[in-house]
Amino acid sequence: MRVLKDILYKVEIDAVVGNTSVTINKLQFDSRKVELNDAFVAIRGSISDGHEYIAQAIDKGALAIICEELPKEIVNGVTYIKVGNAQQALAFMAANYYDNPSEKLKLVGVTGTNGKTTIATLLYNLFTKAGFKVGLLSTVKVMVAENAFDAVRTTPDSITINDYLKQMNDEGVEFCFMEVSSHGIDQHRTTGLEFAGGIFTNLSHDHLDYHKSFAEYRDVKKRFFDELPASAFALTNIDDKNGQVMLQNTKAQKYTYALKSYADYKAQILENSFTGLLLKVNDQELWTRLIGSFNAYNILAIYATAELLGLENLESLKIISELNSVSGRFQYIISKEEKITAIVDYAHTPDALKNVLETINSIRTKNEELITVVGCGGDRDTTKRPKMGHIASALSTKVIFTSDNPRTEDPDKIIEDVEAGVEPQNFKKIVSVTNRKQAIKTACQIAGENDIILIAGKGHETYQEVNGERSDFDDLKIVTEFLNELNK
Template sequence: MKILKDILYRVPMEAVVGSTSVTINAVEFDSRKVELNDAFVAIRGTISDGHEFIDKAVNQGAIAVICEAMPERIVNGVTYIQVENSKKALAFMAANFYENPSENLKLVGVTGTNGKTTIATLLYHLFTKAGFKVGLLSTVNIRIADQVFPATHTTPDSLMINSYLKKMNEEGVEYCFMEVSSHGIAQERTTALKFAGGIFTNLSHDHLDYHNTFAEYRDVKKSFFDHLPASAFALVNVDDKNGAVMLQNTKAKKYTYALKSYADYSAQILENQFGGLLLKLNGNEVWSKLIGNFNAYNIVAIYAAAELLGLETQESLRLISELNSVSGRFQYVVSKKKITAIVDYAHTPDALKNVLETINEIRTKNEELITVVGCGGDRDKTKRPIMGKIAAALSTKVVFTSDNPRTEDPEMILKDVEAGVEPQDFKKTMTVVNRMQAIKTACQLAEDNDIILIAGKGHETYQEVNGKRSDFDDFKIVTDFLNQLDK
């Protein structure tokens, strides 16, 4: 229980009706969860407007309402606070309610189009191996030391973030690594958190259904670095032209990493094969079980962040060599017939291109590269033909299939994907709408030593069709089919 005026600390208020000295049991922005003596924050969302549920929240026992527009009906005994931005108010209230837990550990945010999950997760494992209690807030899961919780969003809401950070405080967690999505930044979910560092990976075509333009998408990412404190570090990939943009207005200490450009932390690929990578990191050689150029970027970012957080160089190198790939990120299995099946979360044009180019650099060209790929429904439609073009150009055979169609017709999604295929590549492609049948088809097409890439869903263990999720695990399914072919 908290006093309302205490949890309103740092919240700019435009008008107050009632007392701010009332006691609050909980803060909620979902009216369905409101109980007696809770504070209800009315959020304007993309689907619904919380202001329409103020009366419902009050009827359920809300003792305080935080809103951008005062309701017509003012109930005696209820405190009403008008603010300019409810999402920002919620962020500060959540942090205050949970006693600003981000200030009691070293929180590092990872943002960019690709690589967020890998970098955050591998830093979690590296620091755990180094003997620290560590937290993780990622797309795949949420971890508090050795406890694992399911993840529902790349960046959870402000209340959930601070709730988990509070639990981390209680468990003695010293470091927490967090994926920071553009949605999360735009919706103020990371506002009021104190970051010890920020990492920028890269920027490519994604989420333009939400951000409208690439410039807006870039500027949202940049705002994360604009708000880092002077005590934090800002580590950016300067091989991406947007890396320098991220640093323009930050107060944080600036550091760079790269494979091709001059940088504070640089890497050179000495060997690249399915068994892993041999890298030279700032003059030190290290072998990694991770694969491909894109993972070389991830490794140098991890190495840099570990050093900036105080780990000794040789210790970091030793721990990097022990790290395994993250679930659904270039996760592969080899059958008895030497067919290699790779499952990867690549769901953007740039990520798909990176994975396919990596495979093509490693393979001997005597084998087929069969790609199974689609695009999700209710998401950025402009990337669909680009994904189709890339898949067909960089594979020897392509099976276009359903991803998570959500509320869209999967056949219409696939028509958008097929539209990008160049005429000379038509003969390489086929469309199998049913994803399980598509994976089975790829396995049946594959011969000894061929390579199958199943892209788009990665770590996800479900498929979403018309609002319903059913069990679907790409890695398990392809493994089962390959095992059947081996018999």
């Protein structure tokens, strides 16, 4: 329970109708969840407009309405707050409602196209192993110290974020690592949070179904760093051409990391194999179980962040060497008889797929086949589909195009879009199998001794969404079962 005027702190208010001294039960932006004495925030979304449900919210007992446009009918006893941006208002209100929990721990946000989940999760594991109580807000799961919760989206809504952060406060959590998506930034889900630091990983083609251009996508990411306080740190991958852009207007203390450029935190790959990486990190050698140059960047970001948060370097290096890969990120198994290596990775963007395939090609002997199973999600950015097809067919010896999460789209049409990127000299490499399970089975059947299978796109996901319905589907589990059958 909170007094309405108290939770309106920092909200830019255009008009007030009614009494702001009323006591509010909960905040809601979904009218279906409204209960007696709740405050309902009317959000304009891409699918529906919360303003259309104001009357419904009042009927269910809403005591206050926060909206961008006052309704024609004003109900006595209900307080109306007119604001310029309801999403921003909701974020400030949520932070105030939960007593600004981000200020009571060190919150670090990780943003970029690829690597967010790996960096945030490994930082959670690193600091947990170092003896701290730690929180995690990620695509894969939410952790409140040792308590795990299912994740619904990369960056939750602002009420959910602050609710979890308050639970972390109650559990004595000292550090929280959070994935920050471009959608989350653009929709003000992270507004009102006090960040102790921000990490930029890289920027490549993604989410152009939502953002109108790559420049807009970049500038939304940049806005996260623009809003960091002077007390925070801003850590950026300077090898990425957009890395310096992120630091242009930030008030935070600036730090850089790189494999190829001069930087505050520098790494060199000494060895790269399917068993791990040997790195030289700021003149200290480090062995890690993670694989590939993209993970060298992730490890460097983790090492730098640990130092910036006060962890002793030798301790963090020791713990980093013990960390395992994150669920669905370059997870692999090797069959007992044929020694077929199956790799499952979340690579669902052109750059991520290219990184994974180049990593495999840099390690393999070239005497074996590299069979890639890949598709693209439906109802998402269509412009990346031919790029995915081009990269998969150019960097693999055989490719099976299949379904990812078609959602409401025709999966065969999605595959046609992917195939459009294949160059003529690579036509003979490709085959299309719409059913993803059958595609994985086909890859296992055509694989020979020591061959490598990459199953890309879904990674940690344990479902497949077809025609709006989700069914159980786990790439790693399915390929393991098929490889075990071959060994019988």
